[in-house]
Amino acid sequence: MSDSETTALILPNKTTQHLPSLGVRLTQVLCAMVWCLFAAGPVFGFAALKPILIAQGVYKEVCTIETPENLLLSSNYIISEAACVEQDLKLNLMFTLAAVITNATALLVGSILDNFGPRITGVLGSIFIAIASVLLANGKSITLFDGYLVGYITLAFGGPFVFISCFQLSNSFPGRSGLILALLTGCFDTSSALFLFYRIAYQNDYIKNLTLKTFFSYYLIVPLFILLCQLFIMPHESYQTIESIAKISETGLGKNGLPLDPNDSRYQSEEIESIERNRSRRGSIKSTKSIYEEIADQNLKESSGGVFGVLHSKTIVEQFKSPWWYIMCLFTTIQMLRINYFVATISSQMEYYFDPETAVIINKFFDIALPLGGILSIPFIGLILDNLHTLVVLTILLCVSTLIGIFGIIPIQFLQYIGILLLVLYRPFYYTAVSDYCVKVFGYATFGTVYGAIICFSGMMNLFQTLLDNSTHFKFRGNPTPVNSFLVILTVVFGLSMLFFIKTQEKKIVRNNVIAEALGGVEDDNENTFSSFSNLPN
Template sequence: MLLHLNQVDEDSSHAARFAILFYIMVSLTLCGGTVFGFAGLKTVLLDESVYAELCSDFNGDGATYTPCNAQMLRLDLMFTLASSLFSAYLLPAGLLLRSMGPRACFLLGFALVIIGSGLFVVANSRTFDVYIVAFVLIGTGNPLLYIAAFNFSKLYPSSSNLLLSIFIGCFGFSAIVFYLFDEVHFIYGLTSQQLFRAFVFLPASLALIGMFVLPKDVYHVMRQRKLSAASNAVAESDVADGASEKTPLLESNEQNGVAWDGNSTATTAVAAGDTNKAKNTSFIGVPLKDASLSRQLRSAPFFAQMAFFSWGMLHLNFYLGTIYDQLLLLDDTGGALADVMIDVFSLSYPFGCLASILPVGLLVRNCSVSTSLYTYCAVNLIFSSMALLPNLSAQWITIHMFILVRVAFFTVMSTYSANVFGFANLSTMFGAAGCVAGMVSLGSSGLNYVALTVQDDFTLVNGFMLAGAVLNFTFPYTVKVFWENKQH
């Protein structure tokens, strides 16, 4: 069975397709986006007095000091670098997937997660400070798994957008890993070194299984090879039967209603009665799916996506990295309520990502790309407005709205790339936009410095983010109008 899973495509049995999808979902759930569960890991590191030596009242006894801004900024820098490099590494990950296939992507991703986890086992901020390096390695391993998963969304062509949403939900759920670290640490007293020593066996086991079940080639290459083999078999059969040289080997794409890369065009979608797919492919007036990669990278829809992606990642990474800091500034109970809220958020985040799969998946499956984009923009605007409220009770709603916003953002962006540029170049186009977004989101460290050190308040920065949320509404409109005007 394992030997046949690495050749699964849309014509394979449901059991075979489900088996490979199950492996992908488990891999994403355990290792796909663990860095985004930083809130849970941060409380463990604070309890272990990591970087406490940066605080003036620290005397070597972790029980007698108060966490200071310098310590918070250093820990937040871990997340800023890891999350930014996660995005920046999406392009190399996409290129690696394109050139070497999903197996190489997964194995390299697991290897980086294993090395990063191993460094956490031996890290000490005062004698062997490799915390940032370790977390960054995990952060650069995660996107390799995330991008490679896109390759398998075509196993069920009619539900490819829904599968993308499921993958993103599993990716978000991987934050549960560091929540469990937090719970086990405070309940059973295990150190972060012990926790990472146990965790490292998970990616190692998944990598071993992946060597046998993952295909070597990307999906559309494997699919074309299979179709070519089928056409050759038909040709040989026709020759044996005395068929004319002019006899077509396969029905035309127009007759089949399917392009060679497995992507339906707007015309064939209408012919098949799939109006939703027609709306998606006609979003920018003239589809770019059949254009060359260089043409797609030079197109207006890509530059618009790049700007939209960059702002979204800057906002999301800034908020996720500073949730605890923001709650502490609003908490007048000495941090007790903020601790409770961050514990609840650390648990709600992974399960919220799973719960968001259904509404977000149905949105992108049944609505046009522009409708999906406008819906995301509306939800993000509400979230950004709520973040400005200087009320700790209101932030209960804000931190949970963030979960929906994050899942919707990644799903809508990947769906946009798939429908505008096609699945053949999905990983590269999504990765290219993500790469630029990663570099831009490095600016969240500066925003954090302004909020904690200069302002000692997050109102100014959150107001800045709200202004960006308003400007987000120009993205779907600008892309459509600019592209259609250029074509005509």
């Protein structure tokens, strides 16, 4: 799960009237960053944890009589054990269900936040993570149920609780909301490195006898830290609603319609004077928006290529029925399925394409690149989203995703490295771009529900990953190329359909603008009519 996946929530419709002292707010942000590093999304570091699970004999009992046909090459960096097909599939299922739970949890967390606030939500998250730690530490001795599976799913379940509960801290420092969101997002992406560090310590024997029981017993410190922070440091009520956070992220404007940063370059005196002159000409027609909000709307209409505001006046039911929602939902589903399938099966895929030594090297490279990708991509994501039309951004997404898929099925080591680099940069870029799309198309008021529904539905569809995994092992005898090729084809089909639809809608918007100008240039903020702007795609 990336940063955009977790903004899919409705935060409490309450805001604190007075900010705490500077020291308290700094402490709150630092505490949130620490627990996000260790607890927000460690389940996505599964590729690094998997060799340890194999070395510790997790699910080894499911292996039948070992023959060359049902043995995989070793994905273990530490000892020369091999995982049988049944064991590999069961381990992959553990990650698949965890990924599904992480994304499907979004709407549930939103409801709890809406009714009980961030503190209760964070406390619940710490409890779930503590339970997960106990189960994973004692999985071998639990006989009533699958302790490893339930424990890993519970760890995935707790992550959104502790991560999303701190998103409202973005407005603890008005004018620096974007920076705080970026820091929290970076910590979330880096949290997948937790199991990488565990694997390195285990491999090099930095800590003697660092078994799963020992590691997850130590890990109980993390939920304890979160619990103490929630009880004694974190705010009881949210600083901001998700609607306000989405608005701040896109425009830099606070709830009162004024810039949080007085030096925001988006709001120049010339533009302010132009809006004031237009208002004077309109005479008695009063605007419900501030001058800055009008400038922001106009800038977003231009930067989006015209899609901004297309469904802002529609009800949530109408938005869900619109092709704008379900075509993006389908595209997101395929992308999430591809990403999580690769994370779960990278070891077996590389072992099929290359010799064991090369496969191990590529696996290690991926383990390091995954957490770094989210951090390195942050400045580029902002530049792309701020300077390119929505249609162009989605075109880039489709092209990069297609390249990743093509490189992934070519057994050339250099291309695999390029594909992995593109993937780890693409993952946070994609989810942020979808979040940006939802704000521009559906509006701030329904952003949490609309985006949350996309991520929840896409997450549930990840259950098909098990079917793909079984097909790879049994139908295609370990060859991942057919499944990867099929996913790439779906990406191209859904992606081109999405681009064609948006291109068609942009032309309609241009035509409506021409008609509106011919009728006198009347602009209605509540309808699908936009003032004219330049540089629209032809």
